Amino acid sequence: MPVAAAETALRLDCRVAWAETLESLxxxxxxIVVVVNDSVGSSNLGGFKQKFPDRTINVGIAEQNMVGVAAGLANGGRVPFVSAASCFLTARAMEQLKADVAYAGFNVxxxxxxxxxAYGELGATHHSIEDFAWLRALGPITLIAPCDAWETAEAIKWAAAHEGPxxxxLSRMKVPTLDLPGRSFTAGKAELQRPGSDVTLIANGTTVHLALSAAEMLAGEGVSARVLNMHTITPLDTDAVIAAARETGAIVTVxxxxxxxxxxxxxxxCTSASHPVPVQRVGFPGFMPTGSIESLFKEFGxxxxxxxxxxxxxxxRKGN
Incomplete structure (x- = not known):
């Protein structure tokens, strides 16, 4: 998507797509039940609670208990969706995520x-930038970061049908829906957003839109940049990564x-083991200062x- 188009496209809140899809399912x-930590409002689950009051379980601000309850519900044949701010869900309840969900393999x-x-000015305690790394280490949990409202809805449908954790x-930042004809969602399969032969930009979630704008910027310089939407980190689409390494010779992750x-x-x-190429990683270096989303994104590239x-x-770096 050209930079101008990305800036003017209608932006949607993925939490709306998540809630509407879950209610339909x-x-x-x-x-299907939901388990929350006093987060019905922030999870946009007011409609779900109204329609299914007996299937909405609010444990209060007790994230460890929340995950344990969900694991018990899954063991009893339910399909629990645990919804909470990611910074609290993946940090406070890490032991339960490890033992009760990943190790047990429960359908949570x-x-x-x-x-x-996404919480911006609330600062380091509310930033959730470690969750990819923590959850990748647990292995059995499929890890998905949708990039827009359409992909959010498709990922929710897939998760509900999938047997396993x-x-x-999801982000609270509004994003445009990507204009890609004939889209389909398959967990573990990267989505080619733009072909290219000089370098590959691999992104997920909110950063896919930034990568597409960067590719358009590079095209103005005569650089052909491939863009992959790697919505699933675990399991990683290693075939797409290796193909990118072989065919473009350089990769940027965002x-x-x-x-x-x-x-x-x-x-x-993946590349170091199969086809070594330069890999530049764009992300955050560690604890983030307080600031607006826009300023922090700009400051850290x-x-x-x-x-x-x-x-x-x-x-x-290709020739080095």
Missing amino acids: AEADER KLVGQSSGI VYLR EEALDRGGLGGAVAE LSPAGIASAARIAMR
């Missing part, structure tokens, strides 16, 4: 709301998360200009 499947759907730095990373351990780490691990700069560095 719950009408057809009485096994974890929905991390307001992920990345899933983590869906994520609203730590620049290590998450998408960038997964791609670097999560902008079309910052991504284009990383692409130029990666391409210069």
Whole structure:
């Protein structure tokens, strides 16, 4: 999507798509329940609670208990969707995520709301930039970061039908819906957003839109940039990554998360083992200061200009 188009396109809140899709699924499947930590409002689940009051379980601000309750419900045949701010869901309840969900392999759907730095000015305690790295380490949990409202709805449908633990990373930032004809969602399969032969930009979630704008910027310089929407980090589409390495010779990863351990780490691990190429990782270096979303993105290179700069560095490294 050209920069101008990205700036003017209608932006939608993925939490609306999540809630509407879940309500529709719950009408057809009485096994679906939600478990929240006093987060009905922030999870946009007011409509769900009104329609299904007996299937809305609010444990209060007790994230460890929340995950444990969900694991018990899954063990009893229910399909629990656990919805909470991702910074609290994946940090406070890590032991339960490890033992009760990942190790046990229970059919729990974890929905991390307001992920990345979506809370902006609330600062480091509310930023959720470590979740990719933490959850990748647990292995059995399918890890998905949808990039727009359409993909959010499709990911929710897939998660509900999938037997096994899933983590869906949703942002509260409004984003445009990507204009790609004949789209289909398959967990573990990257979505080619733009072909290219000089460098590959691999992104997910909110950063896919930034990567597309960066590719348009690079096209003005005569650089052909491939853009992959790597919505699923676990399992990673290694075929798409290796093809990108072989065919373009340089990769840039872009994520609203730590620049290590998450998408960038997964791609670097894959290429180093199968087809080594320069991999520039665009993300956050560690604890983030307080600031607006826009200022923090710009400061740490999560902008079309910052991504284009990383692409130029990666391409210069090809011959080294």
